[in-house]
Each structure stands twice: as C-alpha cells, then as structure tokens.
Amino acid sequence: MAAKLIGSTRIKFKTDLSKSLASLLECPVCFDFMTPPITQCLNGHNICSVCKPQLTLCPTCREPLTITSRNVALENIAETCFTDNRSDAKLKVPSPQHRVYECLAGKSKGCTWKGRRSDLWTHVQQNHDRLAMHWRKETQVFRVSNHDFRVSGTSTQLISVLDQLFWYQFRQDSSKNKWWQAIQYIGSKKQASTYRYTLEFGPVPGDSLKRSIVYSRVTHPDDDHVDSIFKSSDCFNTDLNSIKHFVTKNNSLQFKVKIERT
Template identity: 30%
Template sequence: MAGLGAADDVMKSSDVDSTDSIFADGLGEELLSAMECPVCMEYMAPPIFLCENGHSICDQCRPQLSECPTCRRPFLPNTRNVALESIASRVQYPCRNEGCFEIRPLELVAQHQSACPRRPFPCPMAQGSHCTWKGPLSLIKKHVMDSHGRYVRIGAESTSVLNDVSDTPGYSLVIFAFDQVFLQKSRMQDSKFYSAVQYIGPKEHASGYRYEFQLSTAKGHQKIVVGNLVYSICEDLRQVNLHGNCVRLDHDVIKRYMYEDKLPYKLRLYRIEEDVL
C-alpha cells in the first residue's frame, strides 16, 4: 500500500488546517508509522521524496538508493511529498527513548533525543577497546566495572601513571565521582601533551564541574598544576584541544616530571561551588 504520497486520492497540503496542530497521540500509531523513513526508520523531515507509487523516503537515504525500497520502482526526480511535509510540521512526536514520555514538534524532538537522559549511551571506553555496548546512564558503572575495571578510578581525587607517553596515541580513564560519570582522555600529539575531562550525562550538567591536573617531581620539589572546565561528552574533543580548553603542555615541560617514559600525575575533580585547595 502506498504511503501518504503524490497519487490523486491522497491528502493535499491545502487539506491541512494550517492553524491546528496535529497531535500524534490523537491520530495514533498509523500516522507515526507513515512518518517513518522505511530505510533508517527515523521520522522524516522536509524535504521528503517520492517514488512512482507514492512511497516516501527521507533526504538522507534518498541519495544512497537507486530504487524505492518498498516497491522497487524508480524515484520521481526532484518530486517532493508536499502533503506529508505539511503534516510533518504539525505532528507532535514522542521521544523514542525507553521510559521517556516527552512529546515535541519535529524540529525539537531530535534535539531532545540527543540530550535525553534516558537515551542509550555508548561505552565510554568504546574508542580504545572497540566495545560495542550501549545502555542507559544508570547501567554504565556496572558495565565499565565489569568489562573495563583496570581503567576505572573511584572518587574525586586519584593518582595514575601514563606509560610510554612519547608514543601514546590515546589513553582513557573512567572516573566515578559525586555519583556522576566522567571520562579523562590524554594523548601526545605534535610534541604536545593534551588531557581533558568530559562529563557523561545531560549536557547542561557538565558546566557544574572543574578539574585540576597535577604533575610533581619524585621528591616533590617541583610541581605544576593546570585547571580547566569539565566539558560534555557531546563536545568535540578535537575542538576542545585545539582551543586550549584542556591541559596542554609541551613535551619539554612534562619530561621533567617523567620517570623512564612514565608520567605519574594526580587528578582532582570538584564542583564549581567548592573552593579550590
């Protein structure tokens, strides 16, 4: 059966009352199903394209296909489903994350889902360990403790050692403090040492935390302390490093604190309202 499309008997955009919102819960699952792209299963936003039989597809999937995935007929060149686009702008969409009951317009639901506290989070160690686990924020600690326990620190203050700093492509630690989850990432690049702490959770909560990174010589005669803001895991870490919103030290500086290519350091997390010691 063709979706809401360009056939003569389908709804035209002029049939939709431009002043009334169409609520998904009132029109039922059938409408929401019609709004889903048959390929990626995401809700379709304008522009929405059509095949010869009136089936719709989103603009992200359309360039990847040569024929309609539903009926195998060709797509109509540069023909859009104006009726469905008009409806899409009026439907209230439910958040797809399990346990969340938020309902938003199309232009806001994707933004909400990307920051929804009930969204599935990837494993914090995924990049280095190729771990494919995903789950709710409430289960991250159990997963990381069970599967990556050697890369965990408990508490706001910790001492760690980076091995072979000169060749470190990237080093990660998961930190559980203040009943929250943080990720410290360190690396050497272009003769500079970078380290930053990111917050895993609602983006707006990240600004409530800072960290201090401390290096000291074996006898404690020399010390260097660098502090900075904690950034959300949603932030591009490359940009954080590029703009110096992190620990950024020349290799010539950190080598004074190294022992046999190992770099011991202390890290302290604290809430913004706490006094810095």
C-alpha cells in the same frame, strides 16, 4: 495537544504549559523523566525511583538519604504533564538529550555498546575492568612507571566519584611533541558546568627549581567530541619536554587529578 517523539515512545503532553513543567521532572542523576514514585531528601531535592536505591547521599546537597519522603506534589505534576500509553507504568521515559550513551572506554577496541547512563558503569566494569576507576576521594594520584614518550597513544577511562560519572581522556602525540588531558562530565551540559577538574604536576623531589604545573577548568560535557576538545586546546595541553621535567630518578611519572563541585 502537543506531542514529542522520544525514542520509539510517543509522549503526549496535555498542554504547552505541561511541556514547560516537564523540565522539573528531570532526575539529576540519570536525566530521565521521573515518574511516580518520586523521592525527595530532607531539603526537598528529588530523585527518581531507579536511582534512589543506588545512592546514600543526595546528589544535589549531599544530605544523607537515611530519611526521605514521597514528593506527592511533583508526582501530581507528572500525571498532569503527559499521558503514557505503555503497558508498563513503571517504565521510565528517556530524556531526548540523554537517552543513549556510548562506551568510549572500549570504543578504540571495537566495543559498540550503547545504552542508558545508569548502565554505563556496570558495562565498563564488567567488560573493560582496567578502565573503570571508583574514587573514594575527590583527589587521586596517578603513577605511571617507565612511560614511553617516543610512542603516540590515547587512553579513555571511566571515573566514578561524587555519585557521578566522568570520562578521563588522555592523548600523546610524539610526532608533534604534544600532551593532552581532559575530564568530561557524563550528562547534561548544564550539569557539566557545576564540576571542575584540576591537574597538578610536581614538584619532583630533588628538583632545586621546584617546578610545577597546575591546570583547572570546569568539566567538558560528554557530547563534546574529544578530538574537538584537544584541537581547540581548551584543556590541559603542553609539550612533552615540559612533562619530562616531572619524571623521577626511578623513571616514574606522578600527577594529581581532582574532580570537585564548583
């Protein structure tokens, strides 16, 4: 019998085949293993019982979750894949790769919170409210007044959009005359490749040259350290002089950020 240690709980897979089948039990929202009851939308996409009450649309196909059903076949697979000796049968088994998340929004100010992905939004909203952004649309306009290009700084904000969570990362280094921005998907690397972010600057009203900058790429996985992302330049990066072209006459900087499914 194969066994795997996940956190402090030992899950015993009944066969090696069960280990392969267990990959089918990963919830597309929280990435934990699904245990009964397992809900499916009209198109057959599965959602765990913890995430289902928080959603109105299927995270896979966007079908409204007004009509759902139990996926009894997958529940039977769950029972076949592993045995669990815990006293609380409803307690979910954390996925080994996505069990613990850090609060990057408050980390620079000493926040040491770590926990489940499903609890991250509540934590940031309650403890770092100004750094939690809930988007109703895929595209948002950022407006910054009196931005100081002489001072270096960083900012990390949590974005909730498309029923998913993302980190918005920004850094400015005045000594190197550099500007960086990136969007990280909070979850698996596989899922990160299914989302794309686009940054768009300009044109500014009154600019006869109608200058603009547009940058787009798939979202970075959140387990890629932001320092590595910025150092590799595999993100939006430019010199501060280029950004200054998009400051309006009233000293306001405006740009668009879009997050969409690929």
